[in-house]
Amino acid sequence: MPTKFTPLSCPILRTIDDEWLLSGQRDLTNTTLVDIDLREVTLNWEALKVDESTLFIGCILPLATEMALRQRGANFLSAPTTLPYRPLRRNLYVWRELMAGYDPENDESLDLRIYQHFEYSKYCPNINEALWQRLHDFSIDEGLRRLIDFRPNGLPRRKTVGFMGGHGTSRTSPDYARSLRTAKLLTEAGYFIISGGGPGIMEAANLGAYLAGCSESDLEWVLESLATAPKYTDPGFQTAAYRILDRFPDGAESLAIPTWFYGHEPSNLFATYIAKYFSNSIREDTLLAIALYGIVYAPGSAGTTQEIFMDATQNHYGTFGYVSPMVFLGTARYTEETQLFPLLQQLAAGKAYADYLFLTDDPREVLTFIDEHGPLLLS
Template sequence: MHTPESSNQHTVPPERHKGPVVLRRDQLRRSTSDERLLDQRPAPPEDFTRTDPWRMLRIQAEFVEGFDALAHLGPAVAVFGSARTAPGHPEYQQARELGRALGEAGYAVVTGGGPGVMEAANRGAVNAGAQSVGIGIELPHEQHLNNWVDLGINFRYFFARKTMFVKYSQGFVVLPGGFGTLDELFEALTLVQTGKITRFPVILLGTAYWGPLVDWIKSTLVADGKVSEGDLDLLRVTDSVAEAVAVLTEVHADPGPRPDDAAAPGSGA
């Protein structure tokens, strides 16, 4: 006869990850690392792990782990979109098609490692036999890396995680999503606009979803002089997975000069 306790002894309780640390039960009430980092209230004097010098060591360790894990990734494209997109939804199917097409074109597929669009893109990459990468983040409510991630890294700090996306990807393809998706989109556009990253296509997949945003950029930002009309060229909007992949491969076909190859000011070159 099975008691309630014995019948549930193999059930995994809810958990949350903080880098390599796993928290369960009473430990779930602990705040996230980003939350504590940005909290302006002074830490208790006895809690040295909440001092900035100690945090710097932890942040450095995250960068080392990320660089070490992704150093040999090769050509890669990051795919962003909603974690709330259900399997069977047209956007899920399109993300899966995109992941497969990117893999067949020779790219690794990098996502945030969560469910929804991210899961679909990772799944498509696996279907194509390509590298499938998930770069996760510590959240108040745990979001596990999806089962289609072959190489997964969990970060404590958003800014360390964001660095990995732009350092190890050669372009972004953005499907419909929420605040997190918009955050990654506009950060990439800012980096391209300011010349921090080059030969880095940013493609919006889904004209019905993204069209109103692009129209607002034209009618408000450009019209008011907040961005230049040429900045619209930083974006490509399409409904076609094939077109998205073609844009990426065309841009990357010509490696172009390295930043260090540029002539120094006043060199006369």
Template sequence: MHATPPAHATHTASHDREIESLAEFDEVVATHGTLVRFRVQAVDLTARTDALLAVDVTGAVFLGCPMTDAAATRVAAAGALVFPPIPDLPFDPYRGFVYTPDELFDGLEKGYEGTPDALSYAWFQQTKADGDVFASMLRAVHDDAISDALDELLVGARVVGVMGGHAMARGTEAYAGAARLGRELARAGFTVATGGGPGAMEAANLGAYAAPHADDMLDQALQLLATTPMFVPSITDWARTAFEVRERWPDGGPSVGIPTWFYGHEPPNAFAAHIAKYFANATREDGLLARCTAGVVFLPGAAGTVQEIFDNATPNYYESRGEPTPMVLVNREHWTDRLPTWPLLQSLARERSMEARIALVDGIEEAPDALKRLGG
């Protein structure tokens, strides 16, 4: 597997002075003849010394851009701010794009422990234990860069979140149902977004991946994945099976996964084309739900899913500028008896006249219609 940068959205007006690829750099220099006040983000400029020695860079900012010593000296003296690349990191804190599965799992053939994903988690654990303020700053810079990249990616998208527990095993009917849900949402024109991990999250991303293929592709993929039901005891085997599905049925549909290294024992899944992985779980949780502009479907889960329900309900409760985000809870027995979340959500909704924006359904197959009724 080889890491390749994902396609990203065209820059909006608020981002039209950002340069995130060598092609963009060349276009700006050729078209504008200046880099005044541009932000150049994680672009390798070692082969662009002549341009950097000649062009006006007043007020420009270079974030983690490799360049020759001559170019770095000149642009700094000419009024640019240069944040040099940080050596010996398993990740780029200044990156301009979200991750791809190939990038995070690069080197999987030798074992998950040597992949960028695993090495980044190990670095996080070590620096968190050390209390290193520099490492803390790098984590914050990285997470802010990821948020910026995710915003650019999702411009104009109708995003539906699918939330649920990581313990949902491949090979179960619940997993298959979540996959069919993701496929139906993707075919309806929504961008499916999940927490990016295993279980229900992987299933929904798998469904979106399967959306362009014939219906029987998903049935066959589910059978193949069932041979490795969980990411324990071997993340390597679990991930390899997912990549086998991707290789057998290439050109799957896109979706978004938003996982975190905070839960490093939970690997990201390989079916989300775009992976916005964070170090800070609080930033990740808030960002995931805030971007689900067309609604959220909550599948049966435990404490984490309950937290997400009320993390989503809180801004809905205080929303004064527009319509609350639709919320659909799946499995009546789970949310009324086992974890009685629904009665409290109903009480909050009544206080704000939001009953028309929440729904409880018995089966997962009812969720898309419920979302549509709620205005998703």
């Protein structure tokens, strides 16, 4: 079944780079060229086919060339250089980019500056700001397509497993350590971990993936180091993370999908790739859509509960053509404190995803269940 991330669902829109342009491509109709410096390119523009469906976004051309292309119908769009973010990006973020300018005593990081810019317009942006934000989030979508690499059948080549849970969970919490160990086991078994990109359970998931292959004594050292600043509001929170990165510089890959919508939280330093969105609704739907090999739900609050039912809805109606595992890592939370697991069992009765619900406190059982319950294709 086509989805927003499979080739069949994408509009006829090609983002091309310099190599494609110079390799003999001559028809630029229904083509968008993004963020290319074409000033040094020797090219016979008259030989290229262009019309009103040809769009140059953020490209740099000699003025005479641009004017000639405009006369032939091509369209051009350029974002202001005063924005703290780039509306059109070639790649996802990495933590070093978002943390550029950070100092524990004076946070002037790019991440914070983008949030401060966004804070004054997130509820009612003017048309220009809304356009730049939408283009930015489209670029993040494109980056995810390239990273996850979906097949035409809708399944990703990477075996994606998502983690959800409380952003306020302390680094000293048993839920944090349990989530970390679960993500580590899954990564070691070949799964690609995705989190919401914040602190708490989300950090535990990316950190667990990062530490794949490390020993039990290494994990104990990591948890002791993190205990010096257990909450993301504590002084030294990022410093503790830097100590881990210094000791283990070559961690395994994982993905974080955060948002600026909920406010400024410390950047997750353990995710290799960061797909950060302005739109939280797109971000949440995207995270659930791409985690086709399952989602692990550690204890969380209202946000986690919302995501549970969004995921259940996708499974219930077969939104993306597959049923995926929903694993609840916290027996007390999901049976005694909230009754969420029994409720889902009632909703799933008679549906294919009834067999894809699982409750446990054991990271090893999570791995076994996900191994035995691959994405189920719906007819």
